[in-house]
Amino acid sequence: MNRHLLSINDLTYEDAVLILDTAAELAKISDAPVKKLPTLRGRTVVNLFFEDSTRTRISFEAAAKRLSADVINFSAKGSSLSKGESLKDTALTLQAMGADAVIIRHGASGAPARLADQQWMTGSVINAGDGTHEHPTQALLDAFTIRKHLRPGQKDLSGLKVAIVGDVLHSRVARSNVLLLHKLGAIVTLVAPPTLLPVGVESWPVEIAFGLDLVVAKSDVVMMLRIQRERMADLFFPSEREYSRQFGLNGDRLKMMQPTALVMHPGPMNRGLEISADSADSLQSVIVEQVANGVSVRMAVLYLLLGGSPLSAENSKVLSDKVVI
Amino acid sequence: MTNVMNGADISRALRRIAHEIIERNRGSENLVILGIPTRGAFLSARVADLIAEIEGKPIRRGTLDITMFRDDLRMRAPKALLPTEIPLGGIEGTDLIIVDDVFFSGRTIRAALDALGEMGRPKTVQLAVLVDRGHRELPIRADFVGKNIPTSRDEIVKVHLTEIDGSDEVLIEGQR
Numbered sequence: 172m173n174r175h176l177l178s179i180n181d182l183t184y185e186d187a188v189l190i191l192d193t194a195a196e197l198a199k200i201s202d203a204p205v206k207k208l209p210t211l212r213g214r215t216v217v218n219l220f221f222e223d224s225t226r227t228r229i230s231f232e233a234a235a236k237r238l239s240a241d242v243i244n245f246s247a248k249g250s251s252l253s254k255g256e257s258l259k260d261t262a263l264t265l266q267a268m269g270a271d272a273v274i275i276r277h278g279a280s281g282a283p284a285r286l287a288d289q290q291w292m293t294g295s296v297i298n299a300g301d302g303t304h305e306h307p308t309q310a311l312l313d314a315f316t317i318r319k320h321l322r323p324g325q326k327d328l329s330g331l332k333v334a335i336v337g338d339v340l341h342s343r344v345a346r347s348n349v350l351l352l353h354k355l356g357a358i359v360t361l362v363a364p365p366t367l368l369p370v371g372v373e374s375w376p377v378e379i380a381f382g383l384d385l386v387v388a389k390s391d392v393v394m395m396l397r398i399q400r401e402r403m404a405d406l407f408f409p410s411e412r413e414y415s416r417q418f419g420l421n422g423d424r425l426k427m428m429q430p431t432a433l434v435m436h437p438g439p440m441n442r443g444l445e446i447s448a449d450s451a452d453s454l455q456s457v458i459v460e461q462v463a464n465g466v467s468v469r470m471a472v473l474y475l476l477l478g479g480s481p482l483s484a485e486n487s488k489v490l491s492d493k494v495v496i
Numbered sequence: 497m498t499n500v501m502n503g504a505d506i507s508r509a510l511r512r513i514a515h516e517i518i519e520r521n522r523g524s525e526n527l528v529i530l531g532i533p534t535r536g537a538f539l540s541a542r543v544a545d546l547i548a549e550i551e552g553k554p555i556r557r558g559t560l561d562i563t564m565f566r567d568d569l570r571m572r573a574p575k576a577l578l579p580t581e582i583p584l585g586g587i588e589g590t591d592l593i594i595v596d597d598v599f600f601s602g603r604t605i606r607a608a609l610d611a612l613g614e615m616g617r618p619k620t621v622q623l624a625v626l627v628d629r630g631h632r633e634l635p636i637r638a639d640f641v642g643k644n645i646p647t648s649r650d651e652i653v654k655v656h657l658t659e660i661d662g663s664d665e666v667l668i669e670g671q672r
Contacts (some may be wrong), residue, residue: 172574189576196561196577210564238564317593474564479574 172475175287175296178305179350187354188326191315193471194464200237201467210478211240214271217461219261220299221277223246226438227299227309231274234469243270245406258282262291270294272477280304280343289460295476303341303402309437310347312468314355316390316461320433329356334386336418337396337445338360340407344437345396349377350429362386362418366407383418388427394435395420411444421447425455433457500645503664506626509642510539513624514546516640521591524551526619528590529601530560532608533578538659539626540595556583560594582615592618593640597655599625602636627666629653 172189173181181191216235218228229246235242239260252261258277265273272295275283280302287296300306314328322328333352339345339361352359353376360378361368372379380386387393398414407413415421420434425447427432434446434456442448451458501509521527524547531540537559544557561578563569594608605623612621624640629647643666647653651670658664 191578196579199580203615207614208564209610210569475574478564478569479572 173439174476175283175298176307176472176476177283177287177296177298177422179307179310179347179354181307182334182354184327184349184354187311187314187351187428190311190468190475191237191318194315194467195319197474198464198467201463206237207239208237209234209239210474211238214477214478215269215475216239216240216242216272216274217268217270218242218244218246218299219265219266219273221252221275221282222300224276224299226465227276227306230462230465231297231299231308231469233466234473237466238470238473238478240271240473240474243268249389258286259289259291262286262289265390266292266294272473274299276300278302296390297472297476300343303346304343305350306343306437307347307351308465308469308472309344310351310460311472312465313344313348313394313435313437314351315468316435316457316464317357317433318355319464320457321391327355328352331357331391332360332389333357333392333394334360334362334383334390335394335396336383336386336420338367338398338407339363339372339396340367341402342396347389348394349375353377360386360390364408364414364418379384383420383424384427387420388426388429390432391429392433392435393420393428394437395440397437397439398441398445400441415444419445419447420450422449425439425450428455431453435461438462455472498668499665500668501627501643501666503658506666509626510542511546513640513642514540514543515541517593517622517624518550520622524548524553524555526589526591527593528556528558528583528587528618529593529595530558530587531595532604533559533561534660535595535655535657536594537578538657538672539597540593540624542591543595543624545661556590557584558583560608560611562604562607565610566611567603567607572638574616580611585611585661586616588616590618591620591622593622593624595624597626597657598653599623599628599638599641600631600653602632602634605636606634607631626655627653 172186213477220228232242270361274297276299282301283296283298335345362380362383436458529540529544531537544555544656548555551670561580563575563577625638625640628641628644651668653666656665
C-alpha cells in the first residue's frame with residue numbers, strides 16, 4: 172500500500188478490499204467494553220484542518236485515540252495560519268515536532284498532494300477533503316456501509332446500482348465515491364441538473380440522469396449530496412424550492428424505492444432541501460451508521476498506513492531516493 | 497526438509513492434549529478454548545471437538561487475533577487482521593486455554609495475554625501448543641505440548657494442516 176492516502180487512485184482493488192476487511196474486524200472492537208488497542212502507541216497524529224468539520228475531525232481523532240496514538244488538533248482559527256503562515260512553514264513545524272501522520276483538510280484542491288510531494292515531512296499524509304477534489308476516507312466508509320448491508324460476507328459491491336444525487340460539481344465526496352464504487356464493481360448513476368455536473372463528466376465511469384424519479388426505483392443505494400451553499404457564488408438553479416422538488420429525496424420518492432434500498436448522506440444535511448426529514452429519519456436511512464462506521468474505517472486506514480515499519484521495504488526506498496528537505 | 501510429525505502423530509498428540517486439559521481442569525464446565533489464527537484456530541477447533549466428544553457435551557470456543565498487540569509491529573509491513581470471536585458469556589472467571597501451532601520466542605503469547613487483558617479476567621490462563629521448538633525470549637511456558645522439537649534458530653518449523661494446506665504434517669526446513 173502507498174505511504175499516503177491522497178486519492179482513491181492511490182489504492183488498488185486489493186488495497187481497498189483490505190481496508191474494508193480490516194475495518195470490519197476493527198468494528199467489533201467498537202462493541203467491546205474496552206475500545207482501546209495499543210497498536211499506535213508512541214505515534215503522533217496531527218489533525219490539520221483548514222476548513223470547518225465536525226464529523227471527519229472527531230472521527231479521525233476517535234480512530235487515532237482508539238489505537239493509542241497521540242493526537243494533536245490544529246485548526247486554522249486560533250493558530251499562526253490566521254497570521255498568514257504558509258503551508259510549507261506549517262509542514263516544517265509539524266516535521267520538527269515529529270508528526271508520524273498528518274490528516275489534512277484544505278479548501279484548495281491538491282493541498283494534501285503538495286504536502287506529500289514536497290518532502291517537507293517524512294510522515295504519511297491522509298487527505299480528509301481537499302477543495303472540490305477528493306475525500307477518500309468518506310468514500311471508504313460509504314463503501315463499507317453499503318457492503319455491510321447489501322453484500323455481507325462478500326469482497327466487493329459487484330452489480331449494485333448506486334445513485335449519487337445532487338451537487339456533483341462541488342462534491343469531493345462524489346468524486347471519491349465514483350472512483351471507489353467503480354473500482355469495487357458497482358454501477359454508478361449521477362443524478363443532477365446539468366449546471367451541477369463538472370466539465371468532462373462524460374469520461375467518468377458513470378451513467379448520467381437528469382431526473383431523480385427515473386432512477387430512484389431501480390437503485391440499491393440512493394446517496395444524497397449536500398447543496399454546498401458556501402461554494403455557490405453563481406446561480407446554479409432557479410430556486411431552492413425548484414431544486415428540492417426535482418432532485419430532493421422526499422416521502423413520495425422514498426415510497427418508490429425498493430424496500431431493501433439504502434438512503435445515504437455524507438452530512439451535514441440540509442433538511443428540507445436535498446433530503447426531507449422523513450427520508451433522513453426513515454428505517455432505510457443509514458446516515459447515522461455512516462458516522463459510526465467512519466471511525467472503524469479510519470482506524471483501518473491509520474493502522475495500515477502507520478502500523479507497520481516506518482522503514483519497511485517500499486517506504487525506505489522512497490526515503491532514500493529523495494533527500495529530505 | 498525433514499518430516500518430524502505425520503498426520504497420525506498430530507492426531508495422537510491432540511488427543512493426548514485434550515485428555516490432559518480435561519484432567520488438569522477436572523472436566524470441561526468452566527473451560528473456554530481460544531485458538532490463535534490461522535493454524536492455532538484450526539488446532540483449537542480440533543481439540544475442542546475432542547474434548548466435547550470425550551466429555552459428551554459442547555465446549556465454549558473461539559479465536560483470538562493478536563496482530564494489533566504485537567510488539568514487533570513496527571519492524572514489518574502491516575498484516576491483515578484475522579477474526580477474533582469470543583464465545584457468548586465472555587472470558588470472565590473461566591479457565592481459558594490458548595492454542596497455537598508453534599511455540600517459539602513467546603512473543604505471540606505475550607501479545608495474546610495483553611489482548612485478553614482488554615476483555616476480562618479469566619480465573620486461569622493455560623497454553624497448549626502442537627510444537628515447542630525452544631528459544632524463548634520471554635519468561636513464558638506451555639502447559640500442554642504436542643511435541644518438543646529441539647531446533648537451531650536458523651531452522652524454520654512449518655505446520656501443515658488439512659484445513660488449509662491439504663495435509664497434516666510438521667516439517668523442519670534449513671540446516672539440519
